[in-house]
Amino acid sequence: MGQPMLSAVFAIAIAAFLAPMLSAKLDDRAGWLLALAPMGAFLWFVSCIPLVAGGDVVTESIAWVPALGIEVAMRLDGLSLLFALLITGIGALIVLYAGAYLSDHHHLGRFYAYLLVFMMAMLGLVLADDLIAMFVFWELTSVASFLLIAFQHEKSVSRRAALQALLITAGGGLALLAGLLLLGIAGEGWRFSDLDVAAVESHASYYAIMVLVLLGCFTKSAQVPFHLWLPNAMNAPTPVSAYLHSATMVKAGVYLLARLNPTMGGEMGWSTVLVVVGASTAVVGAVLAIRQTDLKRLLAYTTVTVLGQLTMLIGTNTTYGLQAFVLYLLAHSLYKGALFMAVGAVDHATGTRELAKLGGLIRLMPLTGGAVALAAFSNAGLPPFFGFIAKEFAYAGLIEMGITGWIVTAVMIVTNALLLAAAGLVFIRTFLGPRGHYPREPHEVSVPMWLGPMLLAIGGLVLGAWHHLPETWLVNAAVQVVARGTVDVNLYLWGGVTPAVIASLLTVSLGVFFYTFRHHVRRHIARWRVLWGVSGDLVWDRSLKKLFRFAGMLASNWQHGSLRLHLTLLSLVLSSAVFLALAAGGENLLVGGEYTPLSVPAVVGCLLALVGAGAAAVMRGRLALVAALGASGLGLALFFLSANAPDVATTQLMVETLTVVFLALVLRGMPAIPGVSAEGRLSRASHILVSLFFGLSVAVALLVAVNLPLAGNIASWYMENSYPGGHGGNVVNVILVDFRAFDTLGEIVVVALAGLAAATLLGGGRMTAMTRHGEPEFDSVLLRQGLRPLAGLLVLVSLVLLWRGHNLPGGGFIGGLVAATGFILVVMTFGNRFARALMWTRPTFLVGIGLGCAVGAGIIGLLAGEAFLTGLWIFPLGLPLGTPLLFDIGVFLTVFGSVMHMMQRLAGRVA
């Protein structure tokens, strides 16, 4: 593969995809197979170590959104490599561990999938060089961690913890997106490696960028005051905690801080903010940690502490500080991953994580105990473990800073001492001393469960004792990426009696003191009960509750569900917009047009339309109402006729006829309509005002439109090309079936769908029977004799209209409506059964054929090498036959079929 980094990300994604299937077949053994993906990636990254340690970087990219210049650009440098190794290496161990830990869980496959998706996102995050691609992976980690934390979704604490983590990290993610966009603009580049440092620092939005990016990083890395979500995320199964809190999720924020340190970390407040926030987080985490009696929560709070220290170390921006950052990052990932997994194993074996119930486990679980011992030594920062070097360098880095450094060092000594005490609790209290009271008889755990902690813990020892290995191969390259300039890396276990060593000694003695007198310490801390009363979780819950209440209030006020209020608001806004535009445009908008002279039929038609509609609006009698509405439509048809639009007038006439029939058929089953006066006086008045306002605005908008000169001469183009181009004299019809046939196709689809939907709604219960066996509405011999020829005539006329429509008034729409009218007479007098027999087939079938004809007419054009729906003509025996005619037949059948389909469900009686 030419692009191994993308392939690595992709391979893990594929593993995630396959996980549910594999695990369904192989149960927990699937873990061994699935771990191959991260393992393979790990080996590839290992093979990159010499290259990267030599100062080179590996890059690759594929275009993603070329229009915006966004690519998935990957870049492997020292920092990315360190993270990639941790993510894939620990990831592979976690996959194995999870298989054993959750072996009897019925959703193990789902768990694997979530875990691998998370791993994929995390790997993409640290490899991405493109700002936007990085952000997408960043958000993906938030989503995946949500799924992982909520894995035991049947427990409300898990759901709550997952939601909290998602809201906090995704909320920070929004800020980060804004920050990254600003950064890309300010830095004149969309890659981390392209950002112009000078341009960013001199840019006006530097502080905005800093605040936004820091919000994103601090929420992700659980810095005070956003640290809430991390301890609560302990509700997830232990493999999740081990992975999220050692190498991944929470380190994403730290990673981005380190990545941006060279760009943002000038003398402009970045360092100060990092040191202050980091130090406070460390203190808060340590104080809270020592209070815990649950092993897992204890570890979680120590993670908060370490994250604070890491943030602070980036902020020091000193030679030792940055080295300490990289060392500490590595050391912490190793020992914290080991400790979490071991605690999970203890929990698994004994059934409890309460310190008070544990003790003396070393005899029962020697391997796990050994791993915990090694990890805890590293955690406590004792020589010769890697954690010792990390701590040593951290002190040296802080002391380098001068007077602030000394103050922070003092704070750090106390927090580190607390961490040491915590490490002591984890190992001594759990594994040494008298036998505890376990809920279950303990046993040594299976291979995958002790293998991970053991490997990681040994790693901590090896890296510390043979510290030239990490120095040469890993730390150096990573430090150079984080630093603004080059830094001389030189690791040592013993550098003589330096202030750092003294600080270390102080830490150890203080830590031993804290451990010995831990009960006193706890009691003292517990005294500040006032402080625990205002714990962040309570504030969080209360504000979330308030937010929900506010959202509920807002939603119920706006989405009240009252059609009338919605309509009132809509029409008021619409008409106000019209009048505001008019006010802004001045009165001359209403004059200047040339009006065509009035004609008597037009005036009569308009009056009829208005009076009919007005009468329909206030009348109570159902029959009168139908008649009034029909009259209104007729008036409109009259007006269309006088406006030289015969086709429109005919269509209006036919539709009005059908409207009246449909309305009459539906209304006969309806209760009487209450009078207009039934409404309250006030609401009636307001409705009149709203309607008046709306009507006026429509009229005014139209007047403004007609007073402007008509743009272009589309009409004359259609007139001139109708015959030469479309072989038709009826320009309106030629437009419908030829020039704008694609529009018409869409419109008949709408008609067909409306017909199908309406018929489905109408067709419940006994109406289904009526479709087939409906008896006539009026069982009158006289009517039958009278209507039979009329119906036949109408159908005949409809065919003529269809045929001649291309040159004279008519066409598919009108023909279809006329035919439907004729058939409605048949349905009324002879019943549905007869009408069906006369149609030969079901109306839905006709609709299908109609749409098929229309589309087929278009495809013929395609087959002939022209565009879809191009009109093609042949003239056999002088008869003009063309695809537009086929199209018009399609329109005819669709309209006819749709109307009949609805009609069958409405008219007639059940036999």
Next chain:
Amino acid sequence: MELLAALTAGGLAGIGMWLLLDRNLIRVVLGVAILGNAINLGVLTAGRFAGDEAAFVTATTVPADPANPLPQALVLTAIVIGFGLFAFALAVLKSVRESHGITTTDSVTEVTEEPAPDVDEPGFPSGQDDEDRVHARGRKG
């Protein structure tokens, strides 16, 4: 003509809106029809009423002063689609009446909107009690 048509369209739109605002669903459906008519008339008006004959040509002649055919084509299909909408509204009216026995807008809203199935009251536990005991039940090592 234009003035007349604009005023008629405005009048019909006003009446249509007045009907739409009514409590009774039958009137609301009528409002849909009348508002549709108003809009069709409006579209036609926007194309002006210039021209003294209908838009018909022959093989040889093109009328000197024809009506504007484009808005006519648009309105023609709009009328048919408007009918489809009206028929659909009628069908909704009928089925609402048959299944709920009511014909007023606000009570239709009440009947069809069931309360959302909330999982539980957001009385979140304080988070301090951490009960991760997945495999505590029914599992012996």
